[in-house]
Amino acid sequence: SNSVRVAVLPGDGIGTEVTQATLAVLEKLAKRHGIGIATETLPAGAFHYRETGEALPESSFAAAKAADAILLGAMGWPGIRYSDGTEIGPQLDLRFRLGLYAGVRPVKAIPGVPVALADPRARDIDLVILRESTEGLFFSRGRGTVTEDMAEETLRITRQVTEKLSRFAFRLAERRAARRGRRGVVTLVDKANVFRAFAFMRGVFDEVAAGFPGVEARHHYVDAMALDLLRRPWEFDVLPTENMFGDILSDLGAGLVGGMGFSPSADIGDEHAVFQPAHGTAPDIAGQGIANPTAMLLSAAMMLDWLAARGAGQGYGDAALELEGAVDAAFAAGLRTADIGGRDGTAAVAQAVAERIGA
Amino acid sequence: SNSVRVAVLPGDGIGTEVTQATLAVLEKLAKRHGIGIATETLPAGAFHYRETGEALPESSFAAAKAADAILLGAMGWPGIRYSDGTEIGPQLDLRFRLGLYAGVRPVKAIPGVPVALADPRARDIDLVILRESTEGLFFSRGRGTVTEDMAEETLRITRQVTEKLSRFAFRLAERRAARRGRRGVVTLVDKANVFRAFAFMRGVFDEVAAGFPGVEARHHYVDAMALDLLRRPWEFDVLPTENMFGDILSDLGAGLVGGMGFSPSADIGDEHAVFQPAHGTAPDIAGQGIANPTAMLLSAAMMLDWLAARGAGQGYGDAALELEGAVDAAFAAGLRTADIGGRDGTAAVAQAVAERIGA
Ligand SMILES: CC(C)[C@H](C(=O)O)[C@@H](O)C(=O)O
Ligand SMILES: CC(C)[C@H](C(=O)O)[C@@H](O)C(=O)O
Numbered sequence: 001s002n003s004v005r006v007a008v009l010p011g012d013g014i015g016t017e018v019t020q021a022t023l024a025v026l027e028k029l030a031k032r033h034g035i036g037i038a039t040e041t042l043p044a045g046a047f048h049y050r051e052t053g054e055a056l057p058e059s060s061f062a063a064a065k066a067a068d069a070i071l072l073g074a075m076g077w078p079g080i081r082y083s084d085g086t087e088i089g090p091q092l093d094l095r096f097r098l099g100l101y102a103g104v105r106p107v108k109a110i111p112g113v114p115v116a117l118a119d120p121r122a123r124d125i126d127l128v129i130l131r132e133s134t135e136g137l138f139f140s141r142g143r144g145t146v147t148e149d150m151a152e153e154t155l156r157i158t159r160q161v162t163e164k165l166s167r168f169a170f171r172l173a174e175r176r177a178a179r180r181g182r183r184g185v186v187t188l189v190d191k192a193n194v195f196r197a198f199a200f201m202r203g204v205f206d207e208v209a210a211g212f213p214g215v216e217a218r219h220h221y222v223d224a225m226a227l228d229l230l231r232r233p234w235e236f237d238v239l240p241t242e243n244m245f246g247d248i249l250s251d252l253g254a255g256l257v258g259g260m261g262f263s264p265s266a267d268i269g270d271e272h273a274v275f276q277p278a279h280g281t282a283p284d285i286a287g288q289g290i291a292n293p294t295a296m297l298l299s300a301a302m303m304l305d306w307l308a309a310r311g312a313g314q315g316y317g318d319a320a321l322e323l324e325g326a327v328d329a330a331f332a333a334g335l336r337t338a339d340i341g342g343r344d345g346t347a348a349v350a351q352a353v354a355e356r357i358g359a
Numbered sequence: 360s361n362s363v364r365v366a367v368l369p370g371d372g373i374g375t376e377v378t379q380a381t382l383a384v385l386e387k388l389a390k391r392h393g394i395g396i397a398t399e400t401l402p403a404g405a406f407h408y409r410e411t412g413e414a415l416p417e418s419s420f421a422a423a424k425a426a427d428a429i430l431l432g433a434m435g436w437p438g439i440r441y442s443d444g445t446e447i448g449p450q451l452d453l454r455f456r457l458g459l460y461a462g463v464r465p466v467k468a469i470p471g472v473p474v475a476l477a478d479p480r481a482r483d484i485d486l487v488i489l490r491e492s493t494e495g496l497f498f499s500r501g502r503g504t505v506t507e508d509m510a511e512e513t514l515r516i517t518r519q520v521t522e523k524l525s526r527f528a529f530r531l532a533e534r535r536a537a538r539r540g541r542r543g544v545v546t547l548v549d550k551a552n553v554f555r556a557f558a559f560m561r562g563v564f565d566e567v568a569a570g571f572p573g574v575e576a577r578h579h580y581v582d583a584m585a586l587d588l589l590r591r592p593w594e595f596d597v598l599p600t601e602n603m604f605g606d607i608l609s610d611l612g613a614g615l616v617g618g619m620g621f622s623p624s625a626d627i628g629d630e631h632a633v634f635q636p637a638h639g640t641a642p643d644i645a646g647q648g649i650a651n652p653t654a655m656l657l658s659a660a661m662m663l664d665w666l667a668a669r670g671a672g673q674g675y676g677d678a679a680l681e682l683e684g685a686v687d688a689a690f691a692a693g694l695r696t697a698d699i700g701g702r703d704g705t706a707a708v709a710q711a712v713a714e715r716i717g718a
Contacts, residue, residue, distance in 0.1 A: 076552075084555060084558075085551070085555070085558045086551070086552055086553055086554070086555070086558065087552035087553065089552075089553070092553070114477070115477070116476055116477065116478075116589045116590070117475055117476065117477060118473070118474070118475065118476060118477040119475075137496075137514065137554070138553065140514075140554060141553055141554065144554055144555035144556045145555075146555050146556065146558075146559050148518070149517060149518045149519070150515060150516065150517040150518060150559075151515070151516050151555060151556035151559035151560070152513055152514065152515050152516075152556060153513070153514040153554050153555070153556045154511055154512070154513055154514075155496065155499075155511065155512040155513075155514060156509060156510070156511050157509065157510050157511075158508060158509040159507070159508045159509060160508070191603070191606075192444075192445075193435075193445055193446035193448075194445055194446065194448070194451070194497065194500055195445070195496070195499060195500065195503055195512050196443060196444075196445070196503035196504075196505050196510060196512070197503045197505065197510035197511060197512045199443075199444045199445065199505075200505050200509075200510035201510070222606075222607055223606045223607050223609075223610040224610065226585075226607045226608070226610045226611040226614065227610040227611065227613060227614040227618070227619065228614075229611075229614075230475045230611065230614030230615065231475070231614055231618065244550070244603075245607070247550075247581075247582045248581055248582050248585045248604070248607055249585070250582075251582040251583065251585045251586040252585040252586065252588075252589065252611065254586060255585065255586040255587075255588075255589030255590055256589065259586070259590065260586065
């Protein structure tokens, strides 16, 4: 059969709310496109940690690993922390343990959703921050050393992961050129003017670039990129970068196109992938039914697209396109969530999007 | 006498052009306020490196160190690099060797200069990125290890420097509350949810904060700050942060208020200070007389203000205020540089500002 198994980790706070809304929409999509999506909901997150001492139970991890794809809400909660004081982060564990090196974070203006910049060209923003998600500064997570007088962390960049990330970037640019009419430009974002590790990263990137003569390869310093994401974001296409830089730049990117509520993401490895909205658990609005599920809906669309590319069947690809189109159409028609000053709650968004499926 | 000695390092490219324009304005200010400013121009930079093999000759360093303040244009040039491939960066050497831990980077909308954001409140932006400038990831400069398969850098945060930076931040917030009517809020920007070194930094910051009960102390994650600098930059005041984070966020900040041409900076230590525009040498427009000298003029105003605070005399403080006011007035009256789509060149800006001094 063409049924796929999706491990669902709703997590904490609004993570559970946007997950519920998204599963309803996925159900409608599955019917319409004749595709099978079998979901299994798994416990993980800050509240689970408080109850059991485990943020990501081995059983949840094993089931997630065995599934065809993983859909994740959001995790973490104020006041619930690991013993070293850092935040509950099973999403980070999944990235490391499953080798999800490619953090795909699209930044795309949605019709009808206000953009941050005054320049009218900001409506044309359509780029992807490609955040390396298993090493860089995050290699140091749990490994930092602290004494009375100083603390140190280690930033690590490997040839192997940089090669994979670079290949992923060039393939993504090729695909975007073919399907979305983008120019096919990959711009590595680094700090090679100061750090040898980034000069190394650039060298490896350039080697991979030589194998993709149809895609333009560029470099940009991370500080200049922060500036240019304000000055001319519509000119960029695919932006691979180190983990910490990608964390910062992808939030910046989200801010350009309506905020975290509109920012999907995928953490993709050679065998596994996690799809989750870029936002957190939003304790301030959790439980009120007003969370914007758009980022989660668009993350689900990325999941369907990835499943199709992995051979699940054309129906998944069609479903992905229809879901993305339904979201665009709903906002273009006037849907307005609380985060952009409107009154449409979680269920209203899901309904507006679902109505446009098969319509 | 009340004369101060200023070491001037014009550097490369437009660095020399904006320096020349600024020295002319300083001369007029000095006459008007009866203050002495003795300048000594010193060689350093990429072209000097190409000629002599030294980017910052010891004689220039010694003279700069002996001076009361250091005014720096910009340094570096494409194709001129150190043997390990990194960029010529005497400004970094000065920060390290003189212990200039406090990188003060004001982000302030100038009347008449277009801001990037559509929200009208963006005209009220008035914050300071306080970039720690001697350690953090930059501790690793020249120390990174590279093998065939991987590269590593070390991020270091010390208690001593964090204490100094934090005290600097709280004093700056007190001063801004008294003089500019700001709210007196210091927000440490870190990534304490993931890294122990940043939890350490936060702990030290909190200890220092306890000694400044009149100033509100907060924390913010660096990724969320990148987003909030787009969503509500007008709400922030003083933002101390790690070196690499500050490098990125200060360029982002510059992008909010007209770009690097309007972004002054100061690198301040316990004994010495360097004042320089945030921009680089701009090889693409160097030699054409069209570089915007505003960032350099405002950096010079910061220098005069710092000299006054160090006891040089009230005349320096008055000159600082008048220079800042003259820049504001010139742009409010319609001055438009090439970087914001206008036609006023380097000399025209200097003249427009000079005309408003003593007027
Ligand atoms: C919650 C946090 C640990 C996480 C990260 O830093 O990776 C988040 O900011 C993200 O971008 O996915
Ligand atoms: C030129 C470069 C080395 C420098 C830095 O990274 O510090 C610059 O970006 C700055 O912000 O002063």
